[in-house]
Amino acid sequence: MKKRFLFSGIFALFVHFLSAQSADMVQFTISKPQCLLNFLETLTSEGNGVSRTFRQYIREQAPRSDKRFEELLSVYKSLNLDYQYKWDGYPESRHSTRSTMDLIWIASVNAKDVRDFRARTTGILPNSEHSKLMKVLTEIEPYYDRIVWNPCIDKARARMKEMQAYSGKIAGIFNTVKQFYCTSWDNAQPFVIALYPMPGRKGYSSATPHGNTLICGFFVEESRENIEGRLAVAVHEMCHILYDEQPKNLQNDMVRWFKAQKTPHQALATKYIDEGLATALGNGWGYLQLSSRMDTSSWYADDYIDGYGHALYPLCKSYLDAGKTIDSAFVVQAVKLFAEKFPRAPYEFKAVLNSLHFYANSETMSGLDSLQSELRRHYRVSSMWTSTPVDAAESLDQLKNSEGTQLLVINGNNRATIETLRRNLPWFELFRVKPEAPWLVQYMDAQGRAILIANFTETKHWKKILDWMEKEQFLNPGDPLVKF
Helix, strand or coil: CCCHHHHHHHHHHHHHHHHHCHHHHHEEECCCHHHHHHHHHHHHCCCCCCHHHHHHHHHHHHCCCCCHHHHHHHHHHHHCCCCEEEEECCCCCCCEEEEEEHHHHHHHHHHCCCCHHHHHHHHCCCCCHHHHHHHHHHHHHHHHHHHHHHHHHHHHHHHHHHCCCHHHHHHHHHHHHHHHHHCCCCCCCCCEEEEEECCCCCCCCCEEEEEEEEEEEEEEECCHHHHHHHHHHHHHHHHHHHHHCCCCHHHHHHHHHCCCCCCCCHHHHHHHHHHHHHHHHHHHHHHHHHHCCCCCCCCCCCCHHHHHHHHHHHHHHHHHHCCCCHHHHHHHHHHHHHHHHCCCCHHHHHHCEEEEEEEEECCCCCHHHHHHHHHHHHCCEEEEEEEEECCHHHHHHHHHCCCCCCEEECCHHHHHHHHHHHCCCCCHHHCCCCCCCCEEEEEEECCCCCEEEEEEECCCCHHHHHHHHHHHHHHCCCEEECCC
16 A cells, blocks of 8 residues: 555656646647638538537527528538548558548648638648638638627637646646557647637537647636536547557557457447547546546546446556556457447447448439438437448448448439349348338348448438437347338
8 A cells, every 4th residue: 555655646746747847738729710610610510520509609690691601601511621641551440541621720720810821721722622712711700700709709818828727737647648548749749729719608519639739619608617627628639639649550459459359349349449548538537637536427428438438447547557558458458348338239220320331322412411411410420431322343342341330321223233232242132122112221241240221212211211220229130121
């Protein structure tokens, strides 16, 4: 007991020393270009990275009769800002494909104004797309100023000053967690917490990581007691960045360690480990360091992420206390903890649809967006790889070789697509189905992947299929064909 007390004391002094030495590595900022970009994303994005509360507020204040305002949103939504590039040698399942959108977000945070943002982003996008983006940002700024910036900026800057008082603690947490992840990070490279203000006191907020930058929303009138919780969310997002920046060899090792666990829960434990660790380390351990007390409420608004984070917390804390780096023994225990916490997870739609490969026959982008929006209304989707049409060579190759859930939507060219799938999917050839009728086939293949094939000719049946899945909750391989 005496040795443990002495070690804890030394460890606490060490963290305090790091905090004092590297407080300036954590920086807070409020950038107008980033706020403008977030304003547009909030109004046009269907993803998890925007605030529904903020969107509702803007819509209540926005001039619906102003046709130009709506035109600007339409132009922004039509832009392709998300060009992909790949980091060679990194495992596919570990975010090896990156996006120009991350570069755009980072540039927006560092830009002084829209003109500076234009200079920082030149060359990232095709010139035609870049020019349209700049025009939209310039024209949307007066609307943003009236609805958000002018009423909020003074309160926002005062609240940011309160958050800056925690910079030293956050830096100490960052250095400790960095060691756990075994991530190289030069402390001369600052970690930037870019805040965007939202009017009001409470509601749904969001935070997203990009390179060395975290974009974090906050309510300008929220109580001061919420600051530590808000900053624990920042630590949560820091953990995602540190996870993404793990060395290439360790990333490949972790993929191998997870695959070595011969259990049906291995694949889902792999998918949820990033969020689980960020929740345990940020909302659990990080909050404790910031506030000197544990957060006894829910840590995350998702049953799987919250449950896995709580289950992982004692294991993570033991590694942090010992100054240990994540290793194969940790992975073995992590998979075991997931299986114990969620024994039926491999068959629960909510779990298997959190991350998926999505195939559809939609001929237009708006049609594809409509299908995916309906899916997101029923399920929280963290990541989705999309391919169209279903019977394209690239789709079939992805279907054959990719890991995880495969969701196929046959909503056009039904007969030919079904015949193609009969030749390419081993189980599917056993089903006798009508191309013109609405139905769902749901089963687990020999690789342990959830395979879901939805067929319909009228869009209304897509909602019916998703409603049925939400009601049933679990795949039933014993009765794989469901007719509607």
